[in-house]
Every structure is written in structure tokens, then in C-alpha cells.
Amino acid sequence: MRFDVLTLFPEMFEGFFSSSIMKRAMDQRLVEASLVNFRDYSTDKHRMVDDTPYGGGGGMVLKPEPLFRAVEALTEETQVRPPVLMMSPQGTPFTQKKAEALSRHSRLILLCGHYEGFDERIRRHLVDEEISIGDYVLTGGELAAMVVMDSIIRLVPGVLGNAGSAEEDSFSTGLLEYPQYTRPADFRGWKVPDVLLSGHHAQIARWRRQQSLERTLERRPDLLEHAPLTDEERAWLKQRKSDS
Template sequence: MRFDVLTLFPEMFTGFFSSSIMKRAIAKGLITASAINFRDYTTDKHRTVDDTPYGGGGGMVLKPEPLFQAVEDLKRDQTESPRVLMMSPQGEPFTQHKAEELSTASQLIMLCGHYEGFDERVREHLVDEEISLGDYVLTGGELPAMVMIDSISRLLPGVLGNESSADEDSFSTGLLEYPQYTRPADFRGLKIPDVLLSGHHRQIEEWRRHESLRRTFHRRPDLLETADLTKADRAFLAKLLEEEPS
């Protein structure tokens, strides 16, 4: 998969692309990633990327010319049309489901804004989708782009050491992930649940499912409205509801 990030601060991605799982994925050829300064696509001697807004107002607006030129250059000679994403607080909320959808693309071009944002013609005629990390505003789109690349990359085959890891993550099943433990089994008198030492895989799976349901019930009950629940799941949730203080 190929990620191309258009940014005024490509140096912000140096450490991100050269560390941890991202570094290994790039080294194995599973991912191609680049941070491109779209100031390089300006044509005036001052390399201008922004200007004052028509109609007045504070701040500066990113000009359409360099962004159109950059995206058109990245699309040139591609056999499949890349998806162009704008990092924007006005966009669709980024979720695990969205990450899974985007992980099927062959190339993502991500636009990182600054100042007062983009000229509206970029939004209307260049971008396929606008994506938001949440209902808040950041100084630029670089951090959201990194979060999205990390989330999407770990879903690609071969990126994670354990292929089943992503399948059991929180939100992948529609529920929050169950608690995890490792050695020692008894740490300062704090013991792990006995079932995890039993060796009974069926009982362990049932415990994990129940704990996932319990955690979701207490922390994110809204997720239960759309989760794929069995009759046994619903019976367990009904029991949890009965245990709630009135």
C-alpha cells in the first residue's frame, strides 16, 4: 500500500516513518510512504502557498494551485486511481470500520492543512473524502494523518507479527477488547483469573467474550446497539443489567 502525505512540514514524518512497526513494514516492502512538501509545487519566486481570504477575515487560506498540481502529479501514471483524503474537523469521524475500509485501497493521498484551512475549490473538486479524528481543532493535519496511517497499516497482511492481533483489537469485533495478562501469575498478591491458567480453551474463550461484553457495557454501552450479538451475549448482558444498582 502507498501513502503520500502532502504537508508543509514533511520533517514531522521522519521519526514516524523510521520507527517501530512502520519502519519494519516499509523495510519489508509492505508499505511505501512519503511526506511531500506541496510548497515545491508553487511557481512564484516566494513559493507562496497561502493568501488572504476573499471577503475579509483573520488568518490565511491555502491556495488551490499547488495542491492541485501536487495531487495531479501523484496520480500520473497510476494504474488505479488513488483516494484523496483531506484532514478536516468537518469530515467524517475516523473509526475502526473506516480504517478497515481504507485499508483496501492501493494508494491514499492525504492533505494536511494549516492556517485557516483550504480554498473551498480543493474540498469540492480535488478531495474524495474529508476525515476527522474528533470534534476538536488541531494546528495542522499532520498528527491526524499519522494516526490514520498507523491505524490503517496495522490491518495490512504481514505488518503485524501476529496476524490475529488486529482481529481481536477493540472495535474490530464491535466491542471493546477483553483484559490481557502475562507473567507473573501472582504479582504482589494480585492474581490473574484462574480460568486463564486452566488450559481449557473453550472456557477461556467464553471468559474473554464475557469480559469484552462487560467492559463494553460499562465503558461504551453505545457500541452494543450495533454489535453483532448472539443469544448467549444478550443473556449475559441482561444479567449484567440486573446487577446494576437501582
């Protein structure tokens, strides 16, 4: 998996790629990343990448030339251009399903904006998709790009020690994850549920599924509308709602 990140502040990514799971993925060559300062592609003698907006208004707008040149330089030898993603509060909300879909690509190009925004021609003629990590505004797209890459990288085969970890995460199944416990079995009188100590895998799986349903119903009932549920689970949820 390769990421090309277009940013005015490549130094922001140094810690991200030099620690924890990200570093391990890079060391094992499971993931490759290039950080491109698109100021290097400015044709202005002052290396300007932004200008005042036509029609007036506050702030500065990123010019199209540097970003088009940067993407074209990155992809000039590729037969099929990889998807170009813009980090933007106007974009499609980023979800686990979107992360799973993007992880099936072998290469992605991420654009990190700054200032007032992008020239509209970048959106219309360079970008394939706009991604938003939430209904709020950041000073730049770098943090959003890290969030997107983190969620995708952990889905790359071999990155996590246990491949099942990603499959059981919250949202991967359409539900929130079930409660987890580890040693000691009794901590200050708070005991691990007996079923988890039973060694009975079928009962444990059944308990975990029910806990996921209960937690989702309690905290994110909106997820249940599109979750893949059995008829029995839907009947159980209906009964729980009527009892409450």
C-alpha cells in the first residue's frame, strides 16, 4: 500500500510514521509513504501557492497550478492514476466501510489543504473524492489525512499481529464492539463474566454478539438500522425497545 501526501507541512507527519504500528508497517515494507511539499511545484518566484479570492472575501485560496503539477509529476509513469482524495469538511463522512473500500486500492494520493480552501477547479478536475472526518473545521488537512491513513493502514494484511483484531473492531461488523476483559479475573471485587472463563467458544461468541447488540442499542441505536442482523436478533431488539 502506498500513500502520496501533498502537504505544505510534511514535518507534521514525522512522528506519525516513526512510532507504533505505522513504523512497524513501514519497516516491514507493507506500507510506503511519500510526503510531497507542493510548494516545490509553484512556478512563482516567491513560491506562492495561494492568492486572494476573486469576488472578494477573507482568507487566501490555494492555487490550482502547484497541486495539478504535483499530482501529474507523481503519476506521469502510471497507466492508471490512483484515486486523489481531498481532505475537506465538505466531503463524504469518513466511516469504517469507507476505510475498508479504500484499503483495497494499492495506492492513494491525499491532498491536505490550508488557508481558506481550494480553488474550485481542483475539486472539479483533479480530485476524485472529498473526505471529511467530522462536522468541524481544522487549520489544515494534515490531521485528517493521518486519521484516514491510520484507519486504512491497520487493514492492510500483515500490519496487525492478529488479522481478526480489525475484523472485530467497532463498526467493522456494523455494531459497536463487545466488552473486553483480561487478567486478573477478579479486580477489587469486579469479576470477569463467567462465560469468558468457561472455554466454551460457542457460548462466548453468543455472549459477545449479544453484548455488541446491547451496547449499540444503548450508545448508537442509529447503527442498528443498517446492521446485518438475523430475524432472531431483530425480534430481540424489538422486545428490548418495548420493555424500555
